[in-house]
Amino acid sequence: RYREVSFGPTVEDRGVEGTRRGGKSLQKVNERLLEKNPAESLLFDVVLIATDSQQQSSRIISSTSHYGLEVGRFCFSSREDLVETLVVNNVQLFLSTDRDEALQVSQKGVLSALLGRQEAPSESLRVMLCGDAIVRPDCDPVPASRGAAQSFSARLGEMRGRFGVSGSPLSIVLVTSSGGSKSCGVALQTLRSRGLSVDEAYCLAGAPRGPILSLLRPHFLLGDGVIDLED
Amino acid sequence: MVKMSLDPVQVKELNVSPSPNGDSRASWEEEEVEEEEEDRLGIATKTKPPKPENAVTVAVSSRVLFRTELEQRVFEQKGVEEYLRYQIEHENEPFAPGPAFPFVKALETVNARLRELYPQSEELFDIVLVTYNHAHVGIRLINTINHHNLFIERFCMTGGSSPIGYLKAWQTNLYLSADADKVREALAEGIAAATMFMTEKLTEVSESQLRVAFDGDAVLFSDESERIFKAHGLDKFFQHEQDNEDTLLDHGPLKGFLEALGKLQKKFYAKGQRLDCPIRTYLVTARSAASSGIRALKTLRAWGLEIDEALFLAGAPKGPMLEKIRPHIYFDDQMFHVEGAAEMGTVAAHVPYGVAQKHNQPQKPGARK
Numbered sequence: 335r336y337r338e339v340s341f342g343p344t345v346e347d348r349g350v351e352g353t354r355r356g357g358k359s360l361q362k363v364n365e366r367l368l369e370k371n372p373a374e375s376l377l378f379d380v381v382l383i384a385t386d387s388q389q390q391s392s393r394i395i396s397s398t399s400h401y402g403l404e405v406g407r408f409c410f411s412s413r414e415d416l417v418e419t420l421v422v423n424n425v426q427l428f429l430s431t432d433r434d435e436a437l438q439v440s441q442k443g444v445l446s447a448l449l450g451r452q453e454a455p456s457e458s459l460r461v462m463l464c465g466d467a468i469v470r471p472d473c474d475p476v477p478a479s480r481g482a483a484q485s486f487s488a489r490l491g492e493m494r495g496r497f498g499v500s501g502s503p504l505s506i507v508l509v510t511s512s513g514g515s516k517s518c519g520v521a522l523q524t525l526r527s528r529g530l531s532v533d534e535a536y537c538l539a540g541a542p543r544g545p546i547l548s549l550l551r552p553h554f555l556l557g558d559g560v561i562d563l564e565d
Numbered sequence: 566m567v568k569m570s571l572d573p574v575q576v577k578e579l580n581v582s583p584s585p586n587g588d589s590r591a592s593w594e595e596e597e598v599e600e601e602e603e604d605r606l607g608i609a610t611k612t613k614p615p616k617p618e619n620a621v622t623v624a625v626s627s628r629v630l631f632r633t634e635l636e637q638r639v640f641e642q643k644g645v646e647e648y649l650r651y652q653i654e655h656e657n658e659p660f661a662p663g664p665a666f667p668f669v670k671a672l673e674t675v676n677a678r679l680r681e682l683y684p685q686s687e688e689l690f691d692i693v694l695v696t697y698n699h700a701h702v703g704i705r706l707i708n709t710i711n712h713h714n715l716f717i718e719r720f721c722m723t724g725g726s727s728p729i730g731y732l733k734a735w736q737t738n739l740y741l742s743a744d745a746d747k748v749r750e751a752l753a754e755g756i757a758a759a760t761m762f763m764t765e766k767l768t769e770v771s772e773s774q775l776r777v778a779f780d781g782d783a784v785l786f787s788d789e790s791e792r793i794f795k796a797h798g799l800d801k802f803f804q805h806e807q808d809n810e811d812t813l814l815d816h817g818p819l820k821g822f823l824e825a826l827g828k829l830q831k832k833f834y835a836k837g838q839r840l841d842c843p844i845r846t847y848l849v850t851a852r853s854a855a856s857s858g859i860r861a862l863k864t865l866r867a868w869g870l871e872i873d874e875a876l877f878l879a880g881a882p883k884g885p886m887l888e889k890i891r892p893h894i895y896f897d898d899q900m901f902h903v904e905g906a907a908e909m910g911t912v913a914a915h916v917p918y919g920v921a922q923k924h925n926q927p928q929k930p931g932a933r934k
Contacts, residue, residue: 499645499699500725508700514614514718519707522700534726535700539614539718545734546721 356429356449356553359459359503366503367496376493381423383409383416417442426486429554445482447554458503461490462552463532465510465521483556484528491530499533507550508532514539614718615687617736621825623672624732627696627706628743629761630669631660649701656705659712664761664912665741666713668893671775673716675829678843682836688829693735694720695728697747732756739822741914749917757822759896759914762903768891768910774843776892777826779819779872780916781850781861783898787815788919790857791898795920806857814864818918819896827870845873847890853879884909898922 360378367374411419417439420428428446430436440446467483477483494504508525510518518537525532536546614620627633640648672690679689692715694706700722710717721731729750732740740751740758751758770776782791794802826844833842848865852858854877865872876886884905887895895913897903898921906913 499649499701505724515707515710515720518720519704522703522707532700532703534724535703535720535722536731537718537720541614541617541719541735546731549730549734 356459359457359553362457362503363459363493367493370496374496376489376496379407381407381409381425383411383419383428417444420444426482426489427556440477440479443478443482445479445486445556447556449554456505456551458505460505460507460550460552462507462509462550462555463487463521463525463530464555465508465518465537466512467556468521468524469510469513469517487525487530487556488528491525491528494531494533495529502533505533506530507552508535509543509546509550509555510537510539511543512540513537615689615691617691619687620689620691621829622691622693622735622737622739623669624693624695624728624735624737624740625665625669626728626742626744626747627660627694627698627702629663629665629741630694631663631666631706631709632763633660633663634763645699649699652702652705657708658705659709660705662713664763665894667767667770667912668741668775669715669717670772671770671893674773675775675843676716679829679832682838683832686832688832690829691719692717693737695723695731695735695737695740696721697723697725697728699724729754729756738825745915745917748915752818752916752918757819759819759916761912761914762907764907764910764912766908766910767912768888770891770893774845776845776847776890777823778847778849778887778890778892778895779823780895780897780899780902781848781852782817783919783921784817784819784896784916785823785848786817786820786861786864788817788898788921789815792920803856806852806860810860811863812860813867814860816868818916820868820870823870823872824868830871846871847892848872848875849878849883849886849890849895850876851878851880851883853877855879884911887911887913 357380360380364377367377407423409419409423413435416435420439421444425444428436428439428444429449430439430446431449433448436446436448467477467480490504490506494502494506497504508518508521510521513521515537518535522532522535534550536550538546628637636648636652639651669692672692676689679686694710694717696702696706698706703722706720706722719735721728721735723731727750728747732751733754733756737751737756740748740756741761742748742751742758743761745760748758748760779785782788790802790806793805823846826846830842830844830846833839833844848861850858850861852861854875858875858877862875874890876890878886882905883895883897883902887906888909888911892911895903895906895911896916897906897913898916898918900915903913903915
């Protein structure tokens with residue numbers, strides 16, 4: 335019972351760097367999980383999906399191994415078939431450096447997020463959750479990827495629960511942008527009821543996100559739709 | 566400080582883009598979140614927190630806002646996992662008020678008066694809870710904030726990492742913590758900061774007027790004169806002050822905060838409320854009025870800072886005077902004075918700045934300048 339995380343094509347150099355770091359952190363989580371339980375089945379399974387030509391694809395594969403990214407599988411797909419490829423491969427989270435691509439995928443119901451391009455990311459995998467999405471009442475139109483987001487966060491919570499409070503290779507960070515402290519409290523309780531315990535919580539209540547995000551250095555940010563970390 | 570503005574061109578993603586009236590709002594995919602919708606679980610429209618660059622931001626840690634001694638003991642004796650388990654178990658029990666609580670309540674009183682006079686203005690106090698507590702304690706802290714009817718809508722629970730970066734991100738004007746190391750870090754980054762301690766005796770303070778008292782040297786002013794006194798004694802100190810009477814003292818770490826208070830005071834004066842101003846500031850210094858005090862006053866005047874009352878004690882103990890003034894907070898760089906104030910029920914905060922830190926032992930009163 336694996337959790338599939340797949341990376342989209344990495345074209346720019348900076349994109350590769352973000353992918354590499356994200357990938358390394360995901361690997362670290364797997365390593366630590368297996369340390370605790372060699373029979374662990376709740377692991378990240380990384381699939382690299384390339385939607386460009388064959389030429390580009392082989393360049394991607396060689397870059398990937400050059401950067402030491404342990405990718406389980408490679409998939410070649412066309413842009414048009416991307417979503418189908420993801421569904422067929424039971425992908426639970428699609429990461430990309432391409433905003434349009436991530437959006438397209440998200441609108442079809444597959445959870446998607448953009449990779450951060452931070453300068454000095456941490457060793458541990460830092461996953462940021464957007465609290466505003468969690469407390470937002472169910473109304474029309476419900477974002478297509480809402481269900482995927484909820485089940486992913488439950489699985490993430492299971493994974494996080496395998497480690498103790500300190501020294502975890504996985505950190506869960508909650509950020510609420512517009513709501514006040516009450517709504518952040520609701521987000522914390524909702525996540526807890528789904529089995530996901532949060533490590534850090536930041537309630538911005540309308541303050542600009544940029545300065546805080548640049549300190550938080552998440553590898554990716556999950557919420558409704560697709561969120562850009564470059565704000 | 567430069568405000569980080571967000572690119573308003575993003576249309577389909579979540580972003581926080583400034584809307585025409587200047588407030589920040591998050592937009593969800595193609596929808597704009599209505600103010601009224603936000604209000605259901607968010608904050609009431611008329612009491613939306615101000616933008617950090619417009620507000621006087623006061624960051625407080627959970628240990629000074631509330632009393633957490635019991636929980637601290639659990640942490641020290643039984644470790645972090647047990648500590649968090651304890652906190653979650655007692656989640657619905659609000660913490661009792663801590664040393665910074667009356668100060669924070671007074672800030673809110675000032676805000677209420679400012680909102681009456683200037684309903685559209687964002688020049689208000691903004692109180693942010695900045696704690697390196699783990700988010701597991703979050704629900705208990707939020708419950709406590711609600712229980713005490715505090716208006717604290719912003720916080721950072723860093724789960725163990727240093728909160729200093731967040732202080733800068735919030736454009737913090739004053740940081741209050743129980744942790745002297747964090748306070749020193751903040752001072753080193755140019756943020757006004759002070760360490761607070763819990764006292765058993767607490768005199769009653771005003772609920773309608775915020776009173777802030779400052780020591781002079783090494784708090785509002787630099788520690789230049791303290792250095793002379795420590796190195797060369799009282800006579801040399803007097804001589805130096807006399808010779809330099811017309812030279813301004815350099816500024817100290819709390820000067821900026823006094824300045825911020827002064828700006829808010831002027832807003833009340835502008836509406837004819839000088840006598841009824843809900844902010845009052847005090848200088849409580851061991852300098853004497855006849856001699857060394859003149860330089861202090863000239864400096865303040867040159868800085869364009871008004872202080873409501875200047876108390877020159879000429880070396881007399883500060884405790885009794887503070888007990889008369891009843892400030893919500895008193896800033897001093899010497900632990901001796903902080904302790905003396907606490908003994909008489911005044912909430913005193915230690916500013917670990919300047920040469921006095923190397924000599925931070927209680928001294929005989931009267932052997933001071």
